[in-house]
Amino acid sequence: MKAYITRRLLSIIPTLLIVGSLVFFVMRAASGDPATAMLGASATAESIARLREQLGLDRPLLVQYLDFLLQAIRGDFGRSFATGRPVAEQIFAAFPDTLELVFWGMLIGTVIGVPTGIVAAVRPNSILDYLSRFAALLGLSMPPFYLGILLLLVFALELRWFPVISTPQPGFLGRLHSVFLPALSLGLVQASFIMRMVRSSLLEVLQEDYIRTAHAKGVPPSRVHYRHALRNALIPVITVFGLYLGTLLAGTVLTETVFNRPGMGRLLVGAIQQRDYPLIQGGLMIYAALIVIVNTAVDIVYGFVDPTIRYD
Amino acid sequence: MLTSKLQAMRAGALVLAAVLLAACLFVAAGGDLALAQSRHVLRVGSGVADVGTLDPHFATNFGEYPIVKAMFNGLVDLPAGTVDIENIEPDLAESWSVSEDGLVWTFNLRKGVQWHHGYGEFTAEDVVFSFERVASPQVGSPWRSEVANIKEVRAVDRYTVEIELHAPDPFALLRLVGYHSGFIVSKKAVTELGDEHRFRPIGTGPFAISEYNPRRNVVLVANDAYYKGAPKLAGIEFRFMPDTATRELALRTGEVDTADGDSEQIWVERMRAQGVIVELVGPGNGYFIQFNMTKPPFDNLKVRQALAYAVNRDEIVAYLGTALARPLRSPVPAGYFGHTTEGLETYEYNPGLARQLLAEAGYPNGFEFEIYISEATSYLPFAQLLQEHWRRIGVTMRLNVIDHASYHARVREDANGVIFYNATRLPIADIYLSQFYHSDAIIGKPTAITNFSHLGDVVDNIDALIEEARFEMNPDRQKELYAEAQRRIMAVAAAMPYAQRYSTVARQPYVDIGYSMVAPDQFDNLFEHYVYNEKTSINR
Numbered sequence: 001m002k003a004y005i006t007r008r009l010l011s012i013i014p015t016l017l018i019v020g021s022l023v024f025f026v027m028r029a030a031s032g033d034p035a036t037a038m039l040g041a042s043a044t045a046e047s048i049a050r051l052r053e054q055l056g057l058d059r060p061l062l063v064q065y066l067d068f069l070l071q072a073i074r075g076d077f078g079r080s081f082a083t084g085r086p087v088a089e090q091i092f093a094a095f096p097d098t099l100e101l102v103f104w105g106m107l108i109g110t111v112i113g114v115p116t117g118i119v120a121a122v123r124p125n126s127i128l129d130y131l132s133r134f135a136a137l138l139g140l141s142m143p144p145f146y147l148g149i150l151l152l153l154v155f156a157l158e159l160r161w162f163p164v165i166s167t168p169q170p171g172f173l174g175r176l177h178s179v180f181l182p183a184l185s186l187g188l189v190q191a192s193f194i195m196r197m198v199r200s201s202l203l204e205v206l207q208e209d210y211i212r213t214a215h216a217k218g219v220p221p222s223r224v225h226y227r228h229a230l231r232n233a234l235i236p237v238i239t240v241f242g243l244y245l246g247t248l249l250a251g252t253v254l255t256e257t258v259f260n261r262p263g264m265g266r267l268l269v270g271a272i273q274q275r276d277y278p279l280i281q282g283g284l285m286i287y288a289a290l291i292v293i294v295n296t297a298v299d300i301v302y303g304f305v306d307p308t309i310r311y312d
Numbered sequence: 313m314l315t316s317k318l319q320a321m322r323a324g325a326l327v328l329a330a331v332l333l334a335a336c337l338f339v340a341a342g343g344d345l346a347l348a349q350s351r352h353v354l355r356v357g358s359g360v361a362d363v364g365t366l367d368p369h370f371a372t373n374f375g376e377y378p379i380v381k382a383m384f385n386g387l388v389d390l391p392a393g394t395v396d397i398e399n400i401e402p403d404l405a406e407s408w409s410v411s412e413d414g415l416v417w418t419f420n421l422r423k424g425v426q427w428h429h430g431y432g433e434f435t436a437e438d439v440v441f442s443f444e445r446v447a448s449p450q451v452g453s454p455w456r457s458e459v460a461n462i463k464e465v466r467a468v469d470r471y472t473v474e475i476e477l478h479a480p481d482p483f484a485l486l487r488l489v490g491y492h493s494g495f496i497v498s499k500k501a502v503t504e505l506g507d508e509h510r511f512r513p514i515g516t517g518p519f520a521i522s523e524y525n526p527r528r529n530v531v532l533v534a535n536d537a538y539y540k541g542a543p544k545l546a547g548i549e550f551r552f553m554p555d556t557a558t559r560e561l562a563l564r565t566g567e568v569d570t571a572d573g574d575s576e577q578i579w580v581e582r583m584r585a586q587g588v589i590v591e592l593v594g595p596g597n598g599y600f601i602q603f604n605m606t607k608p609p610f611d612n613l614k615v616r617q618a619l620a621y622a623v624n625r626d627e628i629v630a631y632l633g634t635a636l637a638r639p640l641r642s643p644v645p646a647g648y649f650g651h652t653t654e655g656l657e658t659y660e661y662n663p664g665l666a667r668q669l670l671a672e673a674g675y676p677n678g679f680e681f682e683i684y685i686s687e688a689t690s691y692l693p694f695a696q697l698l699q700e701h702w703r704r705i706g707v708t709m710r711l712n713v714i715d716h717a718s719y720h721a722r723v724r725e726d727a728n729g730v731i732f733y734n735a736t737r738l739p740i741a742d743i744y745l746s747q748f749y750h751s752d753a754i755i756g757k758p759t760a761i762t763n764f765s766h767l768g769d770v771v772d773n774i775d776a777l778i779e780e781a782r783f784e785m786n787p788d789r790q791k792e793l794y795a796e797a798q799r800r801i802m803a804v805a806a807a808m809p810y811a812q813r814y815s816t817v818a819r820q821p822y823v824d825i826g827y828s829m830v831a832p833d834q835f836d837n838l839f840e841h842y843v844y845n846e847k848t849s850i851n852r
Contacts, residue, residue, distance in 0.1 A: 030718060031714075031718040031721040031722055031725075032715070032718040032720070032721045036717070036720055036721060036724070037717050037720075039372060039454040040372030040373065040454055041720070041735065041762060043372075043454040043761070044456075044753075044759050044760060044761055045755075045757060045759065045761075046449075046758050046759060047453075047454055047456060050449065050452045051452055082364045083364065083365075083510070083511070083526070090526060093526060094526070094527070149557055152557075152558070152561050153561070156561060157561055157564060157565055160565065163565075163567060164558060164561040164562040164565050165551065165553070165558070165567050165568075167528055167529075167551075257361075257554060257558075258557065259558070260551070260552075260553050260555065260558050260562075262525070262526065262527035262528040263527075266362075266527050266554075267526075270361045270362055270527070273715070273716065273717060274364070274717070275717055
């Protein structure tokens with residue numbers, strides 16, 4: 001088990017280098033120039049050229065790449081072109097806000113999605129099933145930013161329960177208050193997704209022979225559903241959880257914009273518009289690391305949920 | 313038992329005494345407390361995701377200017393809320409005089425002005441340092457070309473500065489106002505802070521930097537020692553809010569007091585109906601296309617004229633909203649010194665003539681071409697409108713939609729036959745003409761700025777006109793030269809200007825901006841934001 005985890009975590013390093021290299025070349029292949037973006041439209045070609053020189057962009061691509069690789073191996077992401085601040089500092093300032101949003105979004109998604117999925121599967125084709133399926137369909141087909149604006153209209157503008165500007169406020173309660181609406185908009189979409197997964201997975205398991213056996217033995221239905229069926233039904237749900245993280249992180253971009261939260265999403269979109277290469281490289285490498293770590297964690301959780309899985 | 317009762321009574325008496333004492337103090341300090349309460353922090357919804365710098369000599373992006381303007385001063389300034397170039401006011405300079413040949417300007421500086429955060433007194437040395445800094449190729453300020461006519465800046469004594477020009481300039485004073493290259497920075501602060509000055513700039517203005525939180529806000533505090541008087545506000549918080557819908561909702565819930573608006577008629581009407589004050593600021597953004605006259609078929613005059621005649625300005629203005637936009641008929645936007653439409657070929661909408669010209673040019677059935685276009689809302693819709701206008705005369709323009717940064721890179725690589733552009737500049741014809749129509753500004757050259765048409769190297773050259781006008785001290789003669797330049801640009805159809813649009817800013821009725829937004833006749837209100845100064849206040 002330990003060896004497995006170590007192996008998985010070590011695999012982060014080549015993954016990061018590959019991601020970083022891909023981003024390095026893709027960004028440079030895309031047209032658009034950091035110096036032009038920084039200096040504005042009325043700058044002369046001369047001052048743009050000088051800034052390119054200062055940023056080291058006039059050097060051969062291969063030299064720039066080697067430089068980047070050597071820095072990256074040392075764990076140094078360099079300095080942002082646009083602000084001159086260390087990339088790591090900017091990412092670590094923005095990351096907690098995004099993690100907070102993703103955490104609460106996932107929690108809301110799970111708390112709503114798993115129970116409704118169970119109810120829908122245990123009573124298939126009931127009114128409750130139809131209602132929750134309809135709600136899930138609505139949640140999945142509604143873009144998160146649109147849902148976000150609707151939530152703002154109702155809870156911020158009409159009821160005035162929450163602020164429009166969801167920039168984190170000091171104190172735990174302040175943070176909770178400001179993260180609630182954005183997390184809800186992210187979580188409702190997530191809940192729709194989880195609900196559908198839990199429902200279909202549980203329906204499948206409920207058809208299995210061992211469930212029929214359990215019923216035949218006279219085990220109470222609630223025990224059959226929650227002890228025997230749910231545990232097995234959750235395995236695919238957990239898998240999707242890990243895979244879905246990337247989508248969730250992407251979802252934060254729009255959520256952060258609509259709710260005016262500073263965070264990784266807005267940091268990266270700004271960096272892409274400004275062609276701030278070091279910041280884009282650093283940010284995406286951190287995302288890649290996060291996704292590898294979460295998926296490793298998911299694999300480990302399997303071991304607890306499903307005793308037939310062993311890592312040796 | 314008794315003792316504990318006594319203790320309780322004594323404690324009660326103490327509390328009572330404390331309350332009474334507090335009440336007395338409250339009454340005695342009533343005036344001060346009331347003042348403290350009336351000093352609010354103004355919350356501004358800034359329409360950007362972040363700022364790249366707060367150094368005035370580098371701040372170029374939308375959103376940076378109002379922050380910088382609240383912290384810094386120039387030697388002179390425009391009257392607040394106007395672009396009234398006839399009435400430039402003293403600022404860090406108390407008075408000035410100019411030599412008879414118009415080459416040496418002498419400024420007497422205000423004494424006792426203090427830099428923020430204890431960086432000492434403002435002196436002539438700071439003025440010399442500031443202009444040398446903007447002019448230095450090593451520093452690389454984007455405003456370097458604005459000080460090209462300055463030969464030398466000399467500190468005569470601690471409070472006197474001489475600025476010597478290469479050639480007399482009728483707008484010498486305007487080029488020194490607190491805007492872009494005209495802001496004065498502290499020599500000590502810039503030298504000591506180095507790179508840190510970018511987000512911790514030291515100015516002399518009514519507000520001083522307090523905090524910068526990336527993608528969140530910039531917080532300024534009142535500079536109570538400000539030489540024009542202590543600000544009425546306690547401070548200003550600029551909140552970065554790139555999403556229009558969020559800014560609108562935050563204005564409606566009162567979470568921000570002022571905000572950058574959305575230049576859409578429906579937005580203006582909706583906000584006004586909510587009781588929010590919406591003001592139009594300018595000089596409006598000029599919208600135009602340039603034809604790349606080195607690329608066939610746009611090297612053919614008749615083709616350019618045909619395309620120009622096919623553009624329906626009224627439809628574009630109707631799209632933008634008649635309250636916010638008006639047709640533009642000259643290469644220099646209306647409201648800019650030197651603008652004229654007199655004697656210009658303005659290419660009024662005439663699809664019949666357009667078809668005839670196309671046939672004469674050898675394209676009776678029209679032609680097809682493809683351009684890159686930015687996805688930005690200030691670019692793509694206009695390309696789509698012109699796409700439809702040109703379709704009506706048989707010309708097919710295919711649009712290759714790319715992101716904004718890529719578009720700016722592509723058009724500088726000569727990739728387009730037709731270049732869509734819009735720009736707001738310091739409102740004198742010289743800047744627009746120099747940046748868009750002087751041959752030095754042709755893209756691809758080391759001195760390139762934004763001449764995409766290649767006018768100057770091909771078809772016609774108006775460099776001499778622009779340069780003569782720049783240094784012409786007689787305003788009537790200068791206007792004539794500018795008119796001639798505009799006539800020649802339009803005669804060869806190097807460009808087709810079609811619209812001018814105002815920016816919008818919005819505020820709660822309780823915000824008193826501190827000056828009147830009503831502009832003198834010839835010019836509109838200044839730039840794209842509110843300018844906040846020591847007189848700005850919140851009254852509720």
